[in-house]
Amino acid sequence: MNRVDFQFPPITWTGALILCLVCPLGLHADDWPQWRGPNRDGVYSETGLLESFPAEGLKVRWRVPVGWGFSSPVVAQGRVFVTDARLEKPNVREQVLCFDEATGKSLWTYSHAVEYPDWEFTPGQEQGPNGTPIVRDGKVYALGPLGHRLFCLEAASGALLWKKDLEDEYQIDESAAISTSPLIEGNLLILLIGGKPDAGVVALDKDSGNEVWKSLDEYAAHSSPIMITSGGSRQLIVWTLKSVTALDPATGKPYWREKFTAGGSANVVSTPVFSDNRLLVNGLMLQLDAEKPSAAVLWPARPPQRLLNSTSTALLQGDYLFASESSGELVCRNASTGQEVWRTDKANDSKYAANTSIHLTLNGDSVLLFNDRGELIRARLTAEGYHEISRVGLIEPTYPWGGRKVAYSAPAFANRHVFARSDKELKCASLAANPE
Structure with missing residues (x-):
């Protein structure tokens, strides 16, 4: 109905x-x-x-x-x-x-x-x-x-x-959850669905819903795709259960692929981040070729060390990256080497050592952080450290997890307002310095 x-x-x-x-x-x-x-x-x-x-x-x-x-x-x-x-x-x-x-x-x-x-x-x-x-x-x-x-x-x-019934058309298991967010490139609506046959990624005509192409015999997890321009080409970046792959968005044909087994779909959550020909996929940093669609691992060399967080996405800014680790701590690393520069537990409650979340949003010369306690924080993140400017309670956490209640959904920012949701309410609050 x-x-x-x-x-x-x-x-x-x-x-x-x-x-x-x-x-x-x-x-x-x-x-x-x-x-x-x-x-x-x-x-x-x-x-x-x-x-x-x-x-x-x-x-x-x-x-x-x-x-x-x-x-x-x-x-x-x-x-x-x-x-x-x-x-x-x-x-x-x-x-x-x-x-x-x-x-x-x-x-x-x-x-x-x-x-x-x-x-x-x-x-x-x-x-x-x-x-x-x-x-x-x-x-x-x-x-x-x-x-x-x-x-x-x-x-x-x-x-x-x-x-479109994706489960029926692409043989998706009843218990499999498609948690990724759709992406649009030109006239294509692109989805990671982990379907069959060879339908890990599908591209549909956004006006009709008709399939244009499908690609990859891989299961999808929870990481959403992004589009980048590198090596003289538009590249569709997808992180699936066993690899990071760059596809030609027009055809679905792979440009390059790096094996990346994260130890289960629950870890394949964060969205890839691209800046200055570097591609960060959770804790794996790739150096992209400026002349052609190609990539090489920059760090780390050992796969077990390739995870930073299972709930949120890092910020890649110049020579440094800032990420919320699953321990609840906020960490700064050198973007070229992966070496830790500093860490702090000031942005969230680190006594909960699993599945903590901080969503990072760059705004001018500072960062808006939304933690799983429902707090919005403005802070400056530099190589010198974490410099908190202000924080405020934004929305009440309501989802029970690990002996506490959390707010996991990332907020939206638009027209000098912030929009936050829980499983109880959607809330709009003003961020304007001089509201009328």
Whole structure:
């Protein structure tokens, strides 16, 4: 059964006016239409933001209830999109929700009920949705809780344009969760699904959903793909269960492949990071050839040392990288050698030695850190150390894990606001230095 609720289809004049007031002319403002931001690189380039956060907390613009999920919200053209799941045993209702960016009013809901196996309802075993939607050319593309169904919806109304049963078409195991976030390159919608035959990665026509190519006989895990330009070519970088591979995005044919066994899908989570012809894949640093599509291991030489974190993505900045390790500590390493420069436990609670998370987002000359305690921190990260400027509680952690409650979903930053979600609520708070 499909249900589409149409509420406030256009952005209201009031909403448009509020957006104009909070985003005055002369300041740089951006949407956040996909995983890790406009360029999928964890960079937030807006200006006119708070340097220090108010002691009484950020000004909350709105908050709305949402259901189960670890996907991040995305923001585009005055709307906020998020996926969630409503557990109604034996069914799971897969949902895409759309809200007015300025007011939080519900604009529409796309809802699709699917019968799920009993294990899906076991506390601690609930699945997703994990993959973050992507918005492009008036359409929103989203995966359901297990990632087995793909939906293309009209962003303005929520009308279903097309859908695809990935589980059936690509022989995906019932218990396999597709947790990666879709990517768009030109007219191609690219997904890591771990399907068969030879469908570890698939590229679909984004307007019709028809398959254009498929590639790799490999299982996917939880790491989302990225696009880079290196060696005179566009390269699609995918981290699967057994390797890091660069593909020609037009054809799916491999340019190069580096074996990388991370010890299970739970470790294959972080998104690859590219800068200055260096490609960091969790704890594996590759040097890319500037003349042709090719790569060589820069460090480390021994595979067991190639993991930094199983929950979050590093920041690669100049000669240094900054990463949250699974111990909860934030670590700085030399990007050329991998040698540790410093580490600190100030950004998170390191007494929990497994599956801690800190999402790092570069903003100007400082970094916004969102830890799994639901705190937003502004700090300067340099070779000299961790220099905290300010921190504030952003959202209450609600997911029970390892004897505590955590907030794992990465926030979105757009139009001088931060958008954070738990499995209870979606919250919008102002980051503007001079809000109207």
